[in-house]
Amino acid sequence: MTSAPPESELETELTEETDEEEATSSSYEITAYPADYTLKVLNDKWTDGQFTIPDYQRNYVWNRPQASKLIESFLLGLPVPQIFLYKERRSPQLFVVDGQQRLRTIASFYSGRLPDGQLFTLHGVDPRWVGKTYADLDSDDQTRFDDTVLRSMIIQQIDANDQSSVYLIFERLNTGGTQLNPMEVRKAVYHGPAYQMLDRLNGLSAWRELLAQPRADARLKDVELILRVISLARGWEQYTKPMKGFVTAGMIQLRSMSQEQRDTIETQFKVAVERARDRLGARPFHVRGRLNVAALDGILAPMMILGEQVGSNTRTAYDSLLEDEEFLAAISISTSDADTVKRRIRLALAALAE
Secondary structure, three states: OOOOOOOOOOOEOOOOOOOOOOOOOOOOOEEEEEEEEEHHHHHHHHHOOOEEOOHHHOOOOOOHHHHHHHHHHHHHOOOOOOEEEEEOOOOOOEEEEEOHHHHHHHHHHHHOEOOOOOEOOOOOOOHHHOOOOOOOOOHHHHHHHHHOEEEEEEEEEOOOOOOOHHHHHHHHHOOOOOOOOHHHHHHHHOOOHHHHHHHHHHOOHHHHHHHOOOOOOOOOHHHHHHHHHHHHHHHHHHOOOOHHHHHHHHHHHHHHOOHHHHHHHHHHHHHHHHHHHHHHOOOOOOOOOOEOHHHHHHHHHHHHHHHHHOOOOHHHHHHHHHOOHHHHHHOOOOOOOHHHHHHHHHHHHHHHOO
């Protein structure tokens, strides 16, 4: 983890389509089926640790009246919106796409304590239940509550080797109060050692100097840039639009690698950014004031690829690229187009190897 708290937002040049403007061209084979779990079964699954909650969703944000109203709805037999759960075919875990506040409230009522430790007594509800905990309910009400069904929609991707759909499912179905950007969704969905590696790399002093931003970006834009560079270094010749989908595929690949493979990539990135900082200085990719993402990936990805084959005249090579009309066009206009991405990396590979 980086030592300083995230505060600022990374400002970059607008040289390519926004994530919202990029079309999604992939198709998916997905199965979705309802599961009518009772509240007691859902609580048992919660207690047994069968639910995976995305990191960003850890906080419980409902107040006591909101929580009480949900419990009252169950006791009154009123309809409650279904929850969405994603299940990987090789795991019993259920990834909560939408509905974690409802699940936390149910579990809290059974335990008798809200997540903040306060006694969970009902407020603002039908008088017969005011001030009561689950343990205070009479046996008929407890049975009615236990047997109430909260429909759960279980989503699976049919191909067990392809988990790419979970990103789009989460992005489109999540109805939490925070509007997440693509990297925040990736962090939520593809948590684990792969993301932890990206987080470590984001704290490198050489990387912070290249970005000219001492503190981590509040919306993970700097982490996304690391993933973008790594993804291009590993597969630029196969790159196709949209960039968002390509980078997400890179995240999935990182997640499926062995720790040894990730360690190699981590070292390659460290060497590339330290070499770039030492030879190009701070802010080398702020070509026209703001950070130019295409210039950054167009140099760092080739440096990762070349490794020790990077020539000794890196500064001269980079200056010549910035005077080359073809390279300048490739970092200035429609920079996520496939031909443009491949052109700038091809030009940089040739220049940096000299």
